[in-house]
Amino acid sequence: MIVATAGHIDHGKTLLVKALTGVDADRLPEEKKRGLTIDLGFAYRHFADNAVLGFVDVPGHERFVRNMLAGVCGIDFALLIVAADDGPMPQTEEHLAILDLLGVSVGAVALTKTDRVPPDRALEAMEEIELIVDGTTLEAAPVFPVSSITGEGIPELRTHLEEQAQAIAARPNAGNFRLAVDRTFTISGAGLVVTGTVYAGKVAVGDRLLLSPAGLPVRVRGIHAQDRQSEAGQAGERCALNITGAEIDKDSVHRGDWVLAENAHVPTRRADAMIRILKSEPRSFRHWTPVHFHLAAAAATGRVAILEGGSIPPGETGLVQLVLDEPIGALTGDRFILRDQSAKRTIGGGRIIDPLSPARGRARPQRLLLVNAMAHPEPVTALSEVLALTPGGVDLNCFAQSRNLAPNEAEALWETVDMVRLGGARDAVGIERAAWDGLRDAIVEALRVWHQARPDQPGPEEDRLRRTLPRATTPTVFSAALLGLLSEKRIARDGVYLTLPGHRAVFSDTDTALWQKVEPMLSEHGLRPPRVLEIAEEIGLDGRATERFLARMARAGMLARVADNRFFLPETLLKLAQIAENMAEAAPDGSFSAGAYNKQSGLGRNLAIQLLEFFDKSGFSRRTAEGRILVAAAQEIFG
Numbered sequence: 141m142i143v144a145t146a147g148h149i150d151h152g153k154t155l156l157v158k159a160l161t162g163v164d165a166d167r168l169p170e171e172k173k174r175g176l177t178i179d180l181g182f183a184y185r186h187f188a189d190n191a192v193l194g195f196v197d198v199p200g201h202e203r204f205v206r207n208m209l210a211g212v213c214g215i216d217f218a219l220l221i222v223a224a225d226d227g228p229m230p231q232t233e234e235h236l237a238i239l240d241l242l243g244v245s246v247g248a249v250a251l252t253k254t255d256r257v258p259p260d261r262a263l264e265a266m267e268e269i270e271l272i273v274d275g276t277t278l279e280a281a282p283v284f285p286v287s288s289i290t291g292e293g294i295p296e297l298r299t300h301l302e303e304q305a306q307a308i309a310a311r312p313n314a315g316n317f318r319l320a321v322d323r324t325f326t327i328s329g330a331g332l333v334v335t336g337t338v339y340a341g342k343v344a345v346g347d348r349l350l351l352s353p354a355g356l357p358v359r360v361r362g363i364h365a366q367d368r369q370s371e372a373g374q375a376g377e378r379c380a381l382n383i384t385g386a387e388i389d390k391d392s393v394h395r396g397d398w399v400l401a402e403n404a405h406v407p408t409r410r411a412d413a414m415i416r417i418l419k420s421e422p423r424s425f426r427h428w429t430p431v432h433f434h435l436a437a438a439a440a441t442g443r444v445a446i447l448e449g450g451s452i453p454p455g456e457t458g459l460v461q462l463v464l465d466e467p468i469g470a471l472t473g474d475r476f477i478l479r480d481q482s483a484k485r486t487i488g489g490g491r492i493i494d495p496l497s498p499a500r501g502r503a504r505p506q507r508l509l510l511v512n513a514m515a516h517p518e519p520v521t522a523l524s525e526v527l528a529l530t531p532g533g534v535d536l537n538c539f540a541q542s543r544n545l546a547p548n549e550a551e552a553l554w555e556t557v558d559m560v561r562l563g564g565a566r567d568a569v570g571i572e573r574a575a576w577d578g579l580r581d582a583i584v585e586a587l588r589v590w591h592q593a594r595p596d597q598p599g600p601e602e603d604r605l606r607r608t609l610p611r612a613t614t615p616t617v618f619s620a621a622l623l624g625l626l627s628e629k630r631i632a633r634d635g636v637y638l639t640l641p642g643h644r645a646v647f648s649d650t651d652t653a654l655w656q657k658v659e660p661m662l663s664e665h666g667l668r669p670p671r672v673l674e675i676a677e678e679i680g681l682d683g684r685a686t687e688r689f690l691a692r693m694a695r696a697g698m699l700a701r702v703a704d705n706r707f708f709l710p711e712t713l714l715k716l717a718q719i720a721e722n723m724a725e726a727a728p729d730g731s732f733s734a735g736a737y738n739k740q741s742g743l744g745r746n747l748a749i750q751l752l753e754f755f756d757k758s759g760f761s762r763r764t765a766e767g768r769i770l771v772a773a774a775q776e777i778f779g
């Protein structure tokens with residue numbers, strides 16, 4: 141169990157940790173000189189059955205609340221310390237508010253310096269404590285009167301802590317590994333060491349992790365878990381990791397970084413959250429207020445966009461988007477604290493809902509519905525509601541990542557929720573069954589409408605059809621829907637075009653009449669079709685109109701446009717491709733030159749080159765240093 145102290149400066153936090161563990165947690169020379177805690181201190185007490193109490197001693201001075209925040213993140217148990225002579229003071233209340241906002245609900249109060257006051261003053265102080273904890277997560281916390289000087293009450297408090305350590309179930313080590321770095325140092329011989337509280341998952345010697353938000357790879361060379369050398373560490377423990385990485389040194393790792401599994405690496409500057417403004421705030425919290433943002437051991441400046449109502453009154457909650465000046469690592473459910481622009485006062489705090497929120501449309505009604513759905517702490521409920529609100533499909537990898545689900549946990553969730561799953565491991569999408577059926581029907585209907593509007597054309601290409609759908613659909617979802625419809629023969633493919641089964645391009649009477657004249661002209665010319673202008677002269681149309689007509693026929697698949705002024709019949713193309721095939725077969729290395737092809741086909745130099753380039757584009761041939769080789773069968777491409 142990890143215990144953090146909290147409370148006003150000079151109320152006896154550090155001396156109490158020493159009385160409980162024998163360790164003086166003030167470790168910096170300046171702290172010793174001034175008798176004042178500046179940064180976090182750490183102490184451990186090992187007791188029965190390998191159980192360990194880990195203490196994080198925090199500074200009480202108002203200037204070091206930032207360090208205090210890094211110390212109380214991820215702890216199990218809060219030890220609020222109040223001196224009997226002073227009673228509650230400003231940082232007693234601020235620290236208590238912070239613990240409340242972070243949701244720390246297990247703890248105790250130590251009433252220190254009882255040796256300095258008469259018994260009735262101690263009783264009075266206890267009443268004052270009762271008043272301030274009322275309505276907070278620590279309202280039921282027991283109070284222990286102690287003196288760290290005489291030792292009075294210390295055994296009772298220690299016993300209580302040890303009992304709590306046994307009673308509090310070990311945190312499940314679910315999720316991908318995340319350690320919030322609160323200290324870094326180097327040890328000669330071992331190298332770089334980072335310490336911190338493990339938020340989730342587990343770690344073992346040899347693991348490959350990332351330094352986040354920078355995204356630099358590291359490897360774990362050694363582990364100390366709860367102050368003892370270990371092969372592994374897990375959620376709820378304080379760990380020291382000896383890490384190495386080609387791209388890191390002691391200057392690249394700082395308090396506030398995460399060391400985590402790749403799946404938990406989500407650097408973000410924009411996150412949706414639910415916040416609560418402290419009752420003690422003098423006025424309503426306004427839109428776009430500049431703040432100091434603290435999540436785990438990290439701190440960043442930024443602004444808060446209020447998504448509903450324009451402002452949040454003291455004591456009230458509201459949906460917001462946090463817009464940060466630099467990226468931090470945040471995941472759904474992470475608690476955080478907001479302090480004012482000059483970092484003098486805690487304003488409120490909250491819980492991350494979506495760490496990957498969009499820049500645009502953050503307050504649109506549809507988006508707010510989605511944020512509210514994502515706010516459900518239960519993944520099954522959240523995903524079911526998000527699916528219902530997202531007929532275009534939900535990016536399952538994003539969902540699993542933002543909730544820090546390990547691969548097997550994600551898989552179990554996908555199995556539990558009723559949805560259609562599409563795509564591969566990298567682009568997995570979930571879609572509600574009704575939305576999926578609706579999409580498939582919409583595709584068939586879109587094709588019908590397309591054919592009706594353009595009876596002389598074969599059908600749209602894949603991407604065109606996707607863009608005509610009434611609802612935005614990602615390529616992953618659309619391709620999966622097409623594949624299903626094709627295999628069920630509800631739609632068909634005609635080259636690159638999609639059609640309804642049995643659809644044939646039907647031409648207008650004029651086009652049909654023109655085609656009856658042009659088609660024989662083209663076939664009479666053998667392998668070398670006439671130019672557009674020659675055709676125009678023959679059929680008595682102007683060049684432009686003739687070209688438009690021929691292009692229409694090409695779109696319908698009746699012709700292929702090989703050059704600006706030359707259209708080929710499919711059967712002519714096939715014959716020309718077969719000539720190339722014979723040449724390639726006869727050549728020892730399978731290649732042939734443009735010059736040789738010109739001689740064989742009799743097309744003329746320019747047209748031969750244009751045709752070979754057309755072959756390349758069609759995926760029939762490819763240029764090499766020697767000339768050209770064939771990459772597909774003529775029949776397959778032009779048959």
Ligand SMILES: Nc1nc2c(ncn2[C@@H]2O[C@H](COP(=O)(O)OP(=O)(O)O)[C@@H](O)[C@H]2O)c(=O)[nH]1
Pocket residue numbers: 148149150151152153154155156175176177200252253254255256286287288289290
């Ligand atoms: N008489 C008495 N003095 C105490 C007690 N606890 C702490 N002190 C003194 O109060 C001062 C501040 O203690 P410290 O532990 O540094 O307070 P912190 O700022 O809360 O960490 C020191 O001079 C301590 O010796 C106590 O129980 N009784």
Ligand SMILES: [Mg+2]
Pocket residue numbers: 153154155176177198199200
């Ligand atoms: Mg101290």
